[in-house]
Amino acid sequence: MELGTRRDGPLPLRLLPFVAMAVISVIDFSAGPSVGYLPLLALGPAFASLFGGVPRTLSVGVLAIVLCTLLAGYNDLLGAFRTNLTFVSIAGVTAAGTLAAVYRQRRERELADVRNIAEVAQRVLLRPMPRRVGPVRATVRYVSAAAGARIGGDLYEVVQTARGVRIIVGDVQGKGLDAVETAAVVLGAFREAAYDEPDLHGVAERIERALARQLGSEQFVTAVLAEVHEKDGVTLLNRGHPPPLLIRSDASVTTLDPPEHAPPLGLAVLVDDPAPVGKVDLSPGDQLLLYTDGVIEARNAEGVFYPLSERAGVLSADDPEEALDGLQADLLSYVGAPLDDDAAMLLLRRRV
Template identity: 75%
Template sequence: MGSGKRDVWSPLTILPFAMMAVVAIGDVLAGPGTGYLPLLALGPAFASLAGGVARTAAVGVLALALCAGLARFNHILSSRNSTLTFISLIGVTAAGMLASFYRERDERELADVRTIAEVAQRVLLRPMPRRVGPIRAAVRYISAAAGARIGGDLYEVVMTPRGVRVIVGDVQGKGLDAVETAAAVLGAFREAAYDEPGLPGVADRIERTLARRLTGEQFVTAVLAELHPDDRVTLLNRGHPPPLLVRAGRAAEPLDPPEAAPPLGLSGLVDEPACTFSVGFAPGDQMLLYTDGVVEARNGKGDFYPLTERAASLLDADPETALDTLQADLLRYVGAPLDDDAAMLLLTTERA
């Protein structure tokens, strides 16, 4: 953001005036002949770090006025040294104004790029309906710290003739490339979820889409799920953190796949295709799918957020309330903005 939105009382804003005050007081106390006046150039130099062009110029003018007053006080106003000091102050102020101009321009461009990426990401991640067929769904997306780059977290829930199908994933890397890859994955999933008879076919369609986009060792971790009417859920995990299954009165159970499988985009590294597996998913059960920004969040001591231990006690029967509680607990545990974007998708069926 531009300097106009910075706190007027921030340390970097006060520092130029504090430095010039220290130099002026030191020069007066030291008396004539000490030669502190060139240090007044620290004022406009520090002003260019946080202030805009106008503020840097104003600090430079103030430094020149202080220099003139102190030179008169020391009876050296017309001396060669004072003239060189004036020239130095003018040069430092001009350089600071130029640096401020380029810094503000770069900050505006960076803010514009980030805004475009955020808008693109929000367009991709469409609002989640509260009910998809027999399934109640809720989602929370937590943006990272302002300094972090936009990530490629993705999620989608669709109703198909074969049941409710779900994807939660995370694109390797950051920035607009990650957002574009997430768009490609979601587009392929939305098409394949209606057409393919099984989750492996859906994953293969996404793989073919990624093969036209990704280069080198880029990849996308993802979990695909299909919820069946007979109280079962089929899962296909491609290198993603395992979903958590929470049954009433029981601890959260990580749904680890029977065999590890590579992320989407890296299937050529193995000979055998990834296997699906099924677990019971009865009315009242809850399944939490999430991205690694949740479990890799750390507190001030460097400890990871213990999602598995906390999920069972925090998930309310209402998905919206449950995720509000879980998100608040996560942010309270970290005590600061997250370093990476985090997404959480909670699915449940109502009891008959």
């Protein structure tokens, strides 16, 4: 919880009902009985109900009635029709504000329950990343474009198998719950196929079959599948996804474009031959960055895309966690606003 904030809202909002009633009281006291600002005291409980709970709204309403009584007594207006009408107005606004606060707090509790469920779903769908897996250290960051959400259509997974460390980073076409459901299908198929299939083509075909039962004819999932070996470097299979970046230990950056362009997962029927794989050496200290298009399609205030290759130097920190934190912070600083699309970044660093 941030300094100066509480469940009832930031400090300025919590003070607003009291400031409003204080100002109205001073003005009414100064103007005398001829003007009549007393009805404006109903603003106090009205403001309180916007951000406060039931006790706070009731207490502000009682305070408004007390102030109205004192000011009316000072102006010799107790018992006057205008004063009685003011009491009724304050009581009515307080009652309505209390009822509104009850319904608002109920919605807030329901929203909190939904967020708790979403967090549990995230832990099941996007499991915590092992910091060390095989010959590499793995780090991941996920930035959701949905306000208050931690999960969307981007996906990632890293598993240790007998054939090496197998990785997937992907992006589901579309947004919302349908995208999350499709991501769950892809990850479920990958987690099974990664242990069973002899190569990445077999893993991709298993995912294709799972998606054929899930997706419509024009839906797809872009993805990069990778296999990290103890001695033979990394094998990459790119299915319509942004190419990974290879950051050597000497800070040189290479974009790993696929040997041939291949359709995304879910659209394999468009081609006859399987997509070719690419291979690259990964020496100790080298890093491989896999990411989704939410990173490279993020724009700054001038509409310029985030230059990932040029910014890859921020990944030079000794700790991969700090390196990826730096890249995420640089991305958000460059955009200067919430992202328009989900962004996932997975950094693999070959252990020295």
